[in-house]
Amino acid sequence: MSDYPKSVTIHEVGPREGFQFEKQFTPTERKLELVHALAETGVRDIEVTSFVHAKWVPQMADAEEVSQGLRPVPGVQYSCLWLNDKGLERAAATGKYCLDGALKLGASPAFIKKNTNKTIEETIATFPSWIEVYKRFGVPVEQATTNAAWGCNFQGDIPQQWVLDRIAAIEKAILEHGYQMKRILLSDTMGWASPRQIKSLLGKVRNRWPEAQIRIHLHDTRGTGLANAVAALDMGVTEFDSAVGGLGGCPFAGHKAAAGNICTEDLVFMFEEMGIETGIDLDKMCECGRLAENVVGHELPGKLMHVSSLTRYRQAAAERDRAAAETAPAAA
Amino acid sequence: MSDYPKSVTIHEVGPREGFQFEKQFTPTERKLELVHALAETGVRDIEVTSFVHAKWVPQMADAEEVSQGLRPVPGVQYSCLWLNDKGLERAAATGKYCLDGALKLGASPAFIKKNTNKTIEETIATFPSWIEVYKRFGVPVEQATTNAAWGCNFQGDIPQQWVLDRIAAIEKAILEHGYQMKRILLSDTMGWASPRQIKSLLGKVRNRWPEAQIRIHLHDTRGTGLANAVAALDMGVTEFDSAVGGLGGCPFAGHKAAAGNICTEDLVFMFEEMGIETGIDLDKMCECGRLAENVVGHELPGKLMHVSSLTRYRQAAAERDRAAAETAPAAA
Numbered sequence: 001m002s003d004y005p006k007s008v009t010i011h012e013v014g015p016r017e018g019f020q021f022e023k024q025f026t027p028t029e030r031k032l033e034l035v036h037a038l039a040e041t042g043v044r045d046i047e048v049t050s051f052v053h054a055k056w057v058p059q060m061a062d063a064e065e066v067s068q069g070l071r072p073v074p075g076v077q078y079s080c081l082w083l084n085d086k087g088l089e090r091a092a093a094t095g096k097y098c099l100d101g102a103l104k105l106g107a108s109p110a111f112i113k114k115n116t117n118k119t120i121e122e123t124i125a126t127f128p129s130w131i132e133v134y135k136r137f138g139v140p141v142e143q144a145t146t147n148a149a150w151g152c153n154f155q156g157d158i159p160q161q162w163v164l165d166r167i168a169a170i171e172k173a174i175l176e177h178g179y180q181m182k183r184i185l186l187s188d189t190m191g192w193a194s195p196r197q198i199k200s201l202l203g204k205v206r207n208r209w210p211e212a213q214i215r216i217h218l219h220d221t222r223g224t225g226l227a228n229a230v231a232a233l234d235m236g237v238t239e240f241d242s243a244v245g246g247l248g249g250c251p252f253a254g255h256k257a258a259a260g261n262i263c264t265e266d267l268v269f270m271f272e273e274m275g276i277e278t279g280i281d282l283d284k285m286c287e288c289g290r291l292a293e294n295v296v297g298h299e300l301p302g303k304l305m306h307v308s309s310l311t312r313y314r315q316a317a318a319e320r321d322r323a324a325a326e327t328a329p330a331a332a
Numbered sequence: 333m334s335d336y337p338k339s340v341t342i343h344e345v346g347p348r349e350g351f352q353f354e355k356q357f358t359p360t361e362r363k364l365e366l367v368h369a370l371a372e373t374g375v376r377d378i379e380v381t382s383f384v385h386a387k388w389v390p391q392m393a394d395a396e397e398v399s400q401g402l403r404p405v406p407g408v409q410y411s412c413l414w415l416n417d418k419g420l421e422r423a424a425a426t427g428k429y430c431l432d433g434a435l436k437l438g439a440s441p442a443f444i445k446k447n448t449n450k451t452i453e454e455t456i457a458t459f460p461s462w463i464e465v466y467k468r469f470g471v472p473v474e475q476a477t478t479n480a481a482w483g484c485n486f487q488g489d490i491p492q493q494w495v496l497d498r499i500a501a502i503e504k505a506i507l508e509h510g511y512q513m514k515r516i517l518l519s520d521t522m523g524w525a526s527p528r529q530i531k532s533l534l535g536k537v538r539n540r541w542p543e544a545q546i547r548i549h550l551h552d553t554r555g556t557g558l559a560n561a562v563a564a565l566d567m568g569v570t571e572f573d574s575a576v577g578g579l580g581g582c583p584f585a586g587h588k589a590a591a592g593n594i595c596t597e598d599l600v601f602m603f604e605e606m607g608i609e610t611g612i613d614l615d616k617m618c619e620c621g622r623l624a625e626n627v628v629g630h631e632l633p634g635k636l637m638h639v640s641s642l643t644r645y646r647q648a649a650a651e652r653d654r655a656a657a658e659t660a661p662a663a664a
Contacts, residue, residue, distance in 0.1 A: 151642065196336070220635065223595060223598030224601070270526050307553055
């Protein structure tokens with residue numbers, strides 16, 4: 001009686017999103033404590049760290065140490081972020097990660113310029129060197145990753161055609177090197193999207209690349225995160241990034257102009273209530289949310305971990321009904 | 333190219349929801365300060381206070397004083413809450429309010445028992461006395477109000493048939509007294525709903541009472557508030573309650589098992605981004621959110637007021653483009 005999928009896949013990006021955002025350096029062993037707690041929740045993919053220059057993101061200076069400390073957990077893959085072929089080399093060299101084989105080209109020229117001092121064309125020119133590294137490590141190049149797909153604080157609104165053009169540019173490089181573009185990851189990096197825009201852009205992407213698996217990465221900067229997730233679900237998306245506790249930013253801690261990803265446990269709650277399986281133990285994920293607060297040392301925006309899921313209310317109701325049935329007089 | 337409505341109506345319930353929830357008594361003049369600031373935002377309905385017994389809700393002991401202090405603002409109606417005919421009498425006696433002509437029957441027997449020590453049947457038996465008061469003040473009895481429509485911490489899950497039965501019981505009383513049931517207000521009082529359940533129940537209500545105007549009152553206890561609002565919008569609802577700043581509870585302040593209504597400015601942001609008019613000035617509403625934090629003395633869960641709407645980014649982008657166009661060489 002519904003077109004909702006039977007299940008969705010949630011990619012936990014909290015450790016990577018969250019720790020880079022904190023002002024303080026989080027000790028390596030505490031990062032690992034959270035990652036390993038997450039690995040026991042049933043989540044199947046955990047984005048652990050970023051291989052970026054320690055000068056720019058000092059919180060990620062221990063990427064190699066964190067990687068070496070990762071404990072293999074059956075059914076769990078670890079992933080990570082990089083922004084250039086050097087970072088990719090470092091990530092691959094650890095031997096710890098499932099590499100996504102992505103070529104990355106942001107939708108916003110201003111944001112690309114700010115982050116990497118490159119133009120769109122200069123970024124496209126780096127693809128062969130990325131592909132060369134992927135090849136060396138035996139990773140098929142099958143993913144297009146485009147951030148700021150719904151808007152950018154530095155660029156403004158992003159025309160939908162730009163997003164299609166970026167994906168097409170990546171696809172061209174992928175095809176030229178004998179691969180197929182199987183996956184598209186779109187990010188609302190700065191929380192510009194609303195449900196209508198989510199549906200509109202995804203419709204156009206789906207129309208042009210009907211076979212590609214679309215994954216979506218949403219920030220809850222302005223409160224529309226879960227509404228946007230449902231809009232994506234309505235458009236057939238079954239792959240969602242989210243961050244435990246809503247890590248990655250806390251508007252209550254005086255951090256400016258940033259808020260975390262949509263919160264994993266809130267997302268899991270919503271999907272499970274909608275009858276969509278996530279494979280994640282909600283109580284364990286809420287515990288991880290509280291652990292994340294403890295690790296970063298401040299409150300996080302996640303809601304569910306501060307209240308309670310519906311389980312205990314339902315259990316209490318069931319017990320009351322059972323007790324009432326037992327004490328009721330037998331039917332004549 | 334969309335079935336979305338051109339506009340929606342937002343009922344600001346923050347003062348009523350928020351102040352009753354605070355542990356401290358909020359001074360009357362500060363309550364009025366927020367109400368009057370809200371009255372300048374373009375919102376057309378502000379729920380100001382509750383006429384309930386001061387013994388049970390001491391924060392609302394100044395309901396009459398607040399009412400007398402209300403300044404008329406063109407285009408703004410003030411409304412209020414009451415739970416029995418005595419409260420209704422008090423509210424009507426102030427002469428300050430637009431009375432909704434509602435009969436109220438909650439979906440949850442356990443919650444009704446807890447709140448009023450009455451059964452469903454005993455509550456229905458009070459309707460004639462409500463109607464008598466409405467008649468005396470010339471208010472047509474045209475609304476059914478049902479809370480805990482999606483679940484209850486004390487009852488558990490609420491069968492949809494119960495909600496239909498409650499509305500039908502109210503309609504029966506309304507018709508018997510020569511009125512017509514024109515409006516239905518459904519509340520997710522304890523934040524149990526997810527988008528799928530919102531759509532499912534609203535579909536059944538709409539099916540049975542296709543002509544009634546449905547209004548929805550959502551709490552964001554578990555983060556699904558705005559997603560639920562979009563689900564209601566998808567079902568044709570155009571009347572939404574919300575609270576400035578997300579007043580009515582703050583999970584970050586150690587309050588237990590409660591969270592505020594969906595946040596007005598976040599809701600306005602989302603609707604306006606979706607091309608749906610609210611008539612509300614977003615910047616002014618964000619200022620009211622910050623004022624609400626000042627009045628209650630702690631942070632509130634609203635997101636937008638802690639970051640920024642997209643206006644300034646869009647303005648900066650437009651200025652940059654204009655400057656670039658001016659300095660560009662004329663086309664050959």
